[in-house]
Amino acid sequence: MENLLEVKDLKTYFYTEDGVVPAVDGVDFELKPGQTLGIVGESGCGKSVTSLSILRLVPNPPGRIVEGEILFEGKDLVQATESEMQHIRGNDIAMIFQEPMTSLNPVFTIGKQIMEAIMLHQNLDKNAAREKCIEMLKLVGIPRAEQAIDEYPHQFSGGMRQRAMIAMALSCNPKLLIADEPTTALDVTIQAQIIELMKDLKDKLNTAIILITHDLGVVAEMCEHVIVMYAGKVVEEADILELYTDPKHPYTVGLMKSKPSLDDNRDRLEVIPGAVPNPLDMPEGCTFHPRCPHAMDICREKQPHLINNEEGRKVRCWLYEKEGEVK
Ligand code: SF4
Numbered sequence: 001m002e003n004l005l006e007v008k009d010l011k012t013y014f015y016t017e018d019g020v021v022p023a024v025d026g027v028d029f030e031l032k033p034g035q036t037l038g039i040v041g042e043s044g045c046g047k048s049v050t051s052l053s054i055l056r057l058v059p060n061p062p063g064r065i066v067e068g069e070i071l072f073e074g075k076d077l078v079q080a081t082e083s084e085m086q087h088i089r090g091n092d093i094a095m096i097f098q099e100p101m102t103s104l105n106p107v108f109t110i111g112k113q114i115m116e117a118i119m120l121h122q123n124l125d126k127n128a129a130r131e132k133c134i135e136m137l138k139l140v141g142i143p144r145a146e147q148a149i150d151e152y153p154h155q156f157s158g159g160m161r162q163r164a165m166i167a168m169a170l171s172c173n174p175k176l177l178i179a180d181e182p183t184t185a186l187d188v189t190i191q192a193q194i195i196e197l198m199k200d201l202k203d204k205l206n207t208a209i210i211l212i213t214h215d216l217g218v219v220a221e222m223c224e225h226v227i228v229m230y231a232g233k234v235v236e237e238a239d240i241l242e243l244y245t246d247p248k249h250p251y252t253v254g255l256m257k258s259k260p261s262l263d264d265n266r267d268r269l270e271v272i273p274g275a276v277p278n279p280l281d282m283p284e285g286c287t288f289h290p291r292c293p294h295a296m297d298i299c300r301e302k303q304p305h306l307i308n309n310e311e312g313r314k315v316r317c318w319l320y321e322k323e324g325e326v327k
């Protein structure tokens with residue numbers, strides 16, 4: 001099957017007064033139609049900037065895509081014109097964010113906002129758009145959709161607002177949905193409901209999804225494939241089962257240990273010691289070395305490459321690479 005999306009050696013830097021921040025520093029991944037890819041890492045690892053780059057929504061200045069390709073159905077979005085991007089956003093690629101209140105306009109009804117998106121991207125008149133909107137509200141499980149369509153965002157609960165955002169994003173049948181921390185602002189019960197909803201919609205609509213999260217539990221629920229990012233780089237990539245049963249990179253292992261789980265009764269989570277490095281002052285060698293329990297001399301001097309190890313697993317770590325054997 002052809003890839004829907006191919007990101008190749010993507011570099012997105014921010015040019016600040018204090019220096020250059022390599023927020024995304026040579027990221028590669030691929031996505032097939034209908035596939036769900038999780039991008040995992042702590043805040044500041046570059047996962048959100050990766051998704052903003054795909055939509056060409058990185059604020060410029062100070063941000064800029066400095067290198068790489070983002071091939072969407074074979075077309076390089078890095079080279080696309082702004083008007084081409086406007087067509088692609090919403091039509092082919094839609095995005096939902098953590099806090100729907102920032103993307104919903106408080107002065108317009110939910111229905112007006114979703115209908116506007118539908119009318120802008122599909123050739124439908126007002127009545128047909130209203131019908132489609134009610135259909136979408138029902139699809140995402142909003143009760144009393146016929147009335148709810150005329151309500152304002154503040155009349156919706158947080159969970160219902162996120163459902164409305166999902167309805168808006170999906171109303172134009174995008175080929176790719178990018179969901180950036182879609183459940184983080186919600187309480188645990190509502191989180192579980194939204195995840196269920198997204199799983200259900202993914203099966204029904206066959207939309208490819210990039211799910212961005214710091215929460216490995218959410219990834220396990222939804223994704224087939226995962227990339228783990230640290231300090232702007234991919235440090236591990238694997239199928240979900242492989243990653244869970246046998247994480248390779250010491251950072252992934254640390255993330256696993258700090259993952260809360262409903263059925264474990266550890267009274268304290270193990271948190272990875274240390275902090276994400278200052279992007280203006282990245283450590284030499286492996287950027288994870290100040291926090292890594294396995295750091296060796298070479299780790300402090302030379303950057304490891306993202307390699308395919310003997311088992312065919314992609315990992316960026318000297319433990320799996322022999323010096324001089326560059327691939
Ligand atoms: Fe740890 Fe070295 Fe691997 Fe970096 S390269 S994760 S410091 S063992």
Ligand code: MG
Binds near residue numbers: 048180
């Ligand atoms: Mg983010």
